[in-house]
Amino acid sequence: MDVRGARSPAMTDVAKLAGVSHQTVSRVLNDHPNVREQTRLRVRAAIAELGYRPNRAARALVTGRSQLIGVVAQNSTLYGPASLLAAFEQAAAEAGFAVSVGSVGRLDRESIAGAVERHLDQRVAGLVVIAPVASADDALEDMPADVPLVTIDGNPLRPHSLVTVDQAAGARLAVECLLAAGHRTVWHVSGPPDWYDAAGRIEGWRAALEAAGAEVPPTVAGEWSAASGYDAGRMLARMPEVTAVFTANDHQALGLLRALSEHGRRVPHDVSVVGFDDVPEAAYFIPPLTTVRPAFAEVAQAGLDSLLTQLADPDAPPERIVIAPSLVERSSVAPPAVRPVAPRPREPERRPVEQ
Amino acid sequence: MDVRGARSPAMTDVAKLAGVSHQTVSRVLNDHPNVREQTRLRVRAAIAELGYRPNRAARALVTGRSQLIGVVAQNSTLYGPASLLAAFEQAAAEAGFAVSVGSVGRLDRESIAGAVERHLDQRVAGLVVIAPVASADDALEDMPADVPLVTIDGNPLRPHSLVTVDQAAGARLAVECLLAAGHRTVWHVSGPPDWYDAAGRIEGWRAALEAAGAEVPPTVAGEWSAASGYDAGRMLARMPEVTAVFTANDHQALGLLRALSEHGRRVPHDVSVVGFDDVPEAAYFIPPLTTVRPAFAEVAQAGLDSLLTQLADPDAPPERIVIAPSLVERSSVAPPAVRPVAPRPREPERRPVEQ
DNA sequence: GCAGGCATTGTTAGCGATAACAAGGCGACC
DNA sequence: GGTCGCCTTGTTATCGCTAACAATGCCTGC
Numbered sequence: 149m150d151v152r153g154a155r156s157p158a159m160t161d162v163a164k165l166a167g168v169s170h171q172t173v174s175r176v177l178n179d180h181p182n183v184r185e186q187t188r189l190r191v192r193a194a195i196a197e198l199g200y201r202p203n204r205a206a207r208a209l210v211t212g213r214s215q216l217i218g219v220v221a222q223n224s225t226l227y228g229p230a231s232l233l234a235a236f237e238q239a240a241a242e243a244g245f246a247v248s249v250g251s252v253g254r255l256d257r258e259s260i261a262g263a264v265e266r267h268l269d270q271r272v273a274g275l276v277v278i279a280p281v282a283s284a285d286d287a288l289e290d291m292p293a294d295v296p297l298v299t300i301d302g303n304p305l306r307p308h309s310l311v312t313v314d315q316a317a318g319a320r321l322a323v324e325c326l327l328a329a330g331h332r333t334v335w336h337v338s339g340p341p342d343w344y345d346a347a348g349r350i351e352g353w354r355a356a357l358e359a360a361g362a363e364v365p366p367t368v369a370g371e372w373s374a375a376s377g378y379d380a381g382r383m384l385a386r387m388p389e390v391t392a393v394f395t396a397n398d399h400q401a402l403g404l405l406r407a408l409s410e411h412g413r414r415v416p417h418d419v420s421v422v423g424f425d426d427v428p429e430a431a432y433f434i435p436p437l438t439t440v441r442p443a444f445a446e447v448a449q450a451g452l453d454s455l456l457t458q459l460a461d462p463d464a465p466p467e468r469i470v471i472a473p474s475l476v477e478r479s480s481v482a483p484p485a486v487r488p489v490a491p492r493p494r495e496p497e498r499r500p501v502e503q
Numbered sequence: 504m505d506v507r508g509a510r511s512p513a514m515t516d517v518a519k520l521a522g523v524s525h526q527t528v529s530r531v532l533n534d535h536p537n538v539r540e541q542t543r544l545r546v547r548a549a550i551a552e553l554g555y556r557p558n559r560a561a562r563a564l565v566t567g568r569s570q571l572i573g574v575v576a577q578n579s580t581l582y583g584p585a586s587l588l589a590a591f592e593q594a595a596a597e598a599g600f601a602v603s604v605g606s607v608g609r610l611d612r613e614s615i616a617g618a619v620e621r622h623l624d625q626r627v628a629g630l631v632v633i634a635p636v637a638s639a640d641d642a643l644e645d646m647p648a649d650v651p652l653v654t655i656d657g658n659p660l661r662p663h664s665l666v667t668v669d670q671a672a673g674a675r676l677a678v679e680c681l682l683a684a685g686h687r688t689v690w691h692v693s694g695p696p697d698w699y700d701a702a703g704r705i706e707g708w709r710a711a712l713e714a715a716g717a718e719v720p721p722t723v724a725g726e727w728s729a730a731s732g733y734d735a736g737r738m739l740a741r742m743p744e745v746t747a748v749f750t751a752n753d754h755q756a757l758g759l760l761r762a763l764s765e766h767g768r769r770v771p772h773d774v775s776v777v778g779f780d781d782v783p784e785a786a787y788f789i790p791p792l793t794t795v796r797p798a799f800a801e802v803a804q805a806g807l808d809s810l811l812t813q814l815a816d817p818d819a820p821p822e823r824i825v826i827a828p829s830l831v832e833r834s835s836v837a838p839p840a841v842r843p844v845a846p847r848p849r850e851p852e853r854r855p856v857e858q
Numbered sequence: 859g860c861a862g863g864c865a866t867t868g869t870t871a872g873c874g875a876t877a878a879c880a881a882g883g884c885g886a887c888c
Numbered sequence: 889g890g891t892c893g894c895c896t897t898g899t900t901a902t903c904g905c906t907a908a909c910a911a912t913g914c915c916t917g918c
Contacts, residue, residue, distance in 0.1 A: 158874055169898050174876060182895055204625055205569065206874035208560035210903050216603070216625070230585050237606035241618075246625050248571070248601045251592035263596075270559055270571070270601050374787035403787040432729035432758040434789055513904055524868050529906060537865055561904035565873045 157198040166194035177202060208271060217455065218267030220250045220260060221278040226372060227398070227427045228345070228442065229278055232300060235448035236276065243452060248272060255279060260287035268292065274455045276300060282342040296458035298451050301345060309458065309466045311451040315348025316355065318440040318473035322394045322422040323356035325438065325475060329420060330483040331392035333362040337370045337380040337404060339396035349396050349424060370396065374403035381407025384419075391419055391484040398423040398430045401437055401480075409434070416482035426476050436478035446471050512553040521549035532557060563626060572810065573622030575605045575615060576633040581727060582753070582782045583700070583797070584633055587655060590803035591631065598807060603627060610634060615642035623647065629810045631655060637697045651813035653806050656700060664813065664821040666806040670703025671710065673795040673828035677749045677777040678711035680793065680830055684775060685838040686747035688717040692725045692735040692759060694751035704751050704779060725751065729758035736762025739774075746774055746839040753778040753785045756792055760835075764789070771837035781831050791833035801826050 163170040168187060175183050176191040183191075194200070208214040217240055221233050233249070240247045248270055250263030260277065264287070267275060274296040279288065285303050298309045326334045336353045339346030350367060357364045368384065370376035377400030384390045385408050395401040401423035405415055413419050415435055423430060426441035450469045457464050518525040523542060530538050531546040538546075549555070563569040572595055576588050588604070595602045603625055605618030615632065619642070622630060629651040632643065640658050653664045681689045691708045694701030705722060712719045723739065725731035732755030739745045740763050750756040756778035760770055768774050770790055778785060781796035805824045812819050 160874080170874085171876080171899080172897060175897090178876085182897090184896065187896085201624060203564070203874050205560045205563035206903090207876075208903095209558070209564050209874080209905085210876045212903080214560065230589075234585075234606055237604050238608070241606065241621065246603045246605075246621060248603050249592050250601070251589055251596065253593070266596065266601060269556055374784040378787050399784050399787075402784050406787050406789050409789055429729040429754050429757050432733050432754075432761050434761050434764055515904080525904085526869080526906080527867060530867090533906085537867090539866065542866080558904050561873090562906075563873095564875085564904080565906045567873075 157200045158203070159200075162191065162194045162198055162200045165198060166191045212271075213273050214271050215245055216248050216270060216272045217245045217274050217276060217452075218248050218250060218264075218270065218272035219276045219278065220252060220263045220267070222252055222255050227425050228444070229280070231444040232278055232448055235445045236300075236451060239445075239449045239452045243456065245273070255281040256283045257286040260284055261290075264291065268295065274298070274459055276451055276455060277302065279303075280343045280345050281340075282344070296455055296462065298455045298458070300447060300451050303344060304468070307466060309454045309468070311447055311454060311467075311469045311471070313345070313442040313447060314470045314472050315345050316352030318424060318442065318475075319349040319352025319394065320356040321473070321475040322424065322438075322440055323353050324360075325477065325481060326392040326394065326420055326422060327356070327360050327362065329392070329481050331420060332484070333357060333365060334392045334394050335365050335384060335390050336367045337377060337384075337393060337395040337400050338367045339370065339372050339400075341369065346396055353394055370400055372397050372399060374399045374406075376400060377403030378407045380404060382411070384408075385411035385413050392421075392481075393419060394422045394424075396424055398425045398427045398433075398437060398439055401430075401439070402433055405433055405435075405437075405480075416480050418485055420481040420484070422481060430476075431478060433480070435480050438478045438481045439476055440473050441476050442473045443471050512555045513558070514555070517546065517549045517553055517555045520553060521546045567626075568628050569626050570600050571603050571625060571627045572600050572629050572631060572807075573603050573605060573619075573625065573627035574631045574633065575607060575618045575622070577607055577610050582780050583799070584635070586799040587633055587803055590800045591655075591806060594800075594804045594807045598811065600628070600807075610636040610639045612638065612641040615639055616645075619646065623650065629653070629814055631806055631810060632657065634658075635698045635700050636695075637699070651810055651817070653810045653813070655802060655806050658699060659823070662821060664809045664823070666802055666809060666822075666824045666826070668700070668797040668802060669825045669827050670700050671707030673779060673797065673830075674704040674707025674749065675711040676828070676830040677779065677793075677795055678708050679715075680832070680836060681747040681749065681775055681777060682711075682715050682717065684747075684836050686775060687839070688712060688720060689747045689749050690720050690723065690739060690745050692723045692732060692739075692748060692750040692755050694725065694727050694755075696724065701751055708749055725755055727752050727754060729754045729761075731755060732758030733762045735759060737766070739763075740766035740768050747776075747836075748774060749777045749779075751779055753780045753782045753788075753792060753794055756785075756794070756835075757788055760788055760790075760792075771835050773840055775836040775839070777836060785831075786833060788835070790835050793833045793836045794831055795828050796831050797828045798826050 159170045159173050162173045168191060173191050176188050219236060221229055237247045248267060250266055252259035252263050276298050278300045279302040288306060291297060299306060300311050302310055323334050338350050341347060354364055368380045370380050377395055381404035384393060393404060395404055401421055404421060408415055408419055415421055423437050423439035426439045430437040430439050454467050514525045514528050517528045523546060528546050531543050559570060574591060576584055592602045603622060605621055607614035607618050631653050633655045634657040643661060646652060654661060655666050657665055678689050693705050696702060709719055723735045725735050732750055736759035739748060748759060750759055756776055759776060763770055763774055770776055778792050778794035781794045785792040785794050809822050
């Protein structure tokens with residue numbers, strides 16, 4: 149396309165060709181109102197003819213703002229964060245922003261601070277931190293105040309803008325679905341408790357049990373991995389009183405399902421299971437998994453909108469946006485084999501919340 | 504940290520504080536040799552005191568090169584591409600480069616061209632296209648020649664630098680493992696045939712069968728999804744002569760496992776299965792899945808290295824780097840229940856290729 | 859002791875855009 | 889008809905940095 153070595157055309161080249169000053173070209177590019185239609189067309193033609201492309205670095209230099217949004221995310225292939233990231237890129241691209249990704253190995257203070265530094269070096273216009281862990285809070289403490297910031301899935305108590313999935317509500321959906329099926333109580337294999345996602349799900353699980361007057365068993369602490377679900381499952385499988393389990397994510401549920409199957413406990417006949425995330429494969433677990441679906445695309449869009457708001461008006465008050473998840477019912481939930489003392493009729497309620 | 508409105512310090516501020524010219528500051532920043540040690544220290548101190556951060560836009564403006572690498576990837580949460588992307592970001596960050604991601608919904612000509620345009624707008628120093636589909640080729644045709652480009656997982660026949668996983672070798676590992684277990688032949692549930700990954704795996708599967716003198720059954724065409732694996736499984740489960748299946752990825756294998764289980768065909772007793780990708784959950788499928796592990800981190804690193812080579816020397820010849828995958832053996836492979844006519848002793852060969 | 863060379867530092871000129879101000883042309887209003 | 893003011897366009901300064909060249913000082917060698 150371009151001949152190597154041939155400097156790509158600058159604004160003055162366009163100006164010369166169109167017979168105007170470079171400033172007029174700038175006005176056309178930025179859609180200033182006071183340009184004669186005829187001039188505008190002439191400039192546009194010159195731009196097209198030269199294949200002119202404005203130099204963002206020069207623009208950023210003089211305006212002090214780039215069209216770059218920095219995203220700090222954990223270098224992970226965890227389904228949740230990955231989906232969020234992809235959705236955000238998509239939304240930002242549509243709004244004309246480029247997205248610079250700063251992957252971090254772990255979400256601790258140093259790593260995040262480092263990634264943020266790198267982004268500030270790039271003079272990003274705004275910053276999005278996908279910070280689902282408490283350890284990220286420290287890093288956010290000493291965040292420069294002069295760059296718009298939106299946290300996704302972070303500490304709900306932080307003073308800046310935040311978008312998050314209503315983890316507790318999701319957990320409630322899961323628990324209520326299991327209770328409605330007739331289970332006496334619901335066990336919970338949790339995520340790492342320093343993750344807000346995990347904490348919110350624990351909280352929602354506990355609240356839903358208490359609201360229903362059900363006994364609250366101890367949580368089984370896990371990681372997000374299938375391995376931890378498997379470990380939890382080997383323990384729970386030996387406890388005959390366990391008839392319903394809510395796992396903090398779908399991968400744990402996968403491990404749990406395998407452990408239960410190895411111990412001869414059938415799902416959903418002996419034990420009902422509900423997961424969280426609705427990974428694409430969840431429908432093909434054995435059995436297909438009932439799970440909570442967070443609306444990643446909505447979260448990403450809300451995050452971008454919030455950031456753009458701050459970009460437009462730096463004094464805009466911080467927003468706190470909570471996105472409600474929905475329940476996807478499949479066949480991993482059934483009434484308990486041994487009916488509880490006061491049996492309730494099973495009310496499947498196919499779609500308690502579907503949005 | 505910064506008071507709003509207070510312009511962040513520029514090079515001249517540092518120069519003033521250190522009592523030198525701004526050019527000396529520039530020299531310190533760029534590690535020029537001819538700076539007195541004492542001066543260097545004074546400048547460093549001033550930089551630290553002011554919290555000075557060089558303005559990349561200004562640097563990019565004058566040098567004509569940014570420290571940004573553009574990555575074009577499909578907006579997908581497919582495990583392979585997502586892992587590749589994460590690994591690449593990591594490697595680039597270590598090399599001091601920021602990564603701007605251009606997600607595309609589909610890998611067709613228009614989408615890719617659009618994403619590339621956006622990156623060129625940002626004046627990226629180099630471009631990485633994760634282009635595992637044939638449809639991406641058109642877009643790469645009319646790529647500007649003056650920006651370094653590396654394709655990952657693209658058409659092996661393209662003239663520019665390319666890094667790819669040796670799909671065929673991976674497939675051979677899978678097939679050989681199954682044949683070594685005593686199976687007469689191996690069926691294949693393929694990926695979308697317009698993906699090079701899928702094509703390479705088909706080719707390797709076929710070659711391995713032919714090399715062993717085994718019959719080559721028709722491929723079962725699938726997508727990458729668990730759903731397609733399930734569909735394929737429902738068909739294969741009804742065919743008693745099918746004792747070994749190699750799926751193009753692990754998610755398909757998951758769906759296949761479920762279909763087989765529903766039809767009462769036990770894995771690995773009745774049917775052996777090998778997948779591809781080694782997703783983290785593969786160890787927790789029922790049964791744990793033997794699968795091929797592509798070395799994503801290596802691919803990403805090789806891609807970056809190749810790009811940096813081109814950056815350093817624009818006339819460097821294009822490279823073609825092929826990364827060999829390895830086989831991870833778990834328990835989804837066993838000798839067939841019905842021995843073939845000429846039974847071979849089972850040779851597990853724990854780690855045929857492990858690197 | 860002085861010329862030559864190297865190490866070190868400073869000065870000046872851009873890179874390519876936007877911002878601020880200036881200036882010319884035209885119609886409108888008094 | 890003259891002045892005011894808007895529309896339109898041009899001129900100049902500036903953003904923060906690096907490249908190229910200039911200038912200084914010190915050491916070396918004859």
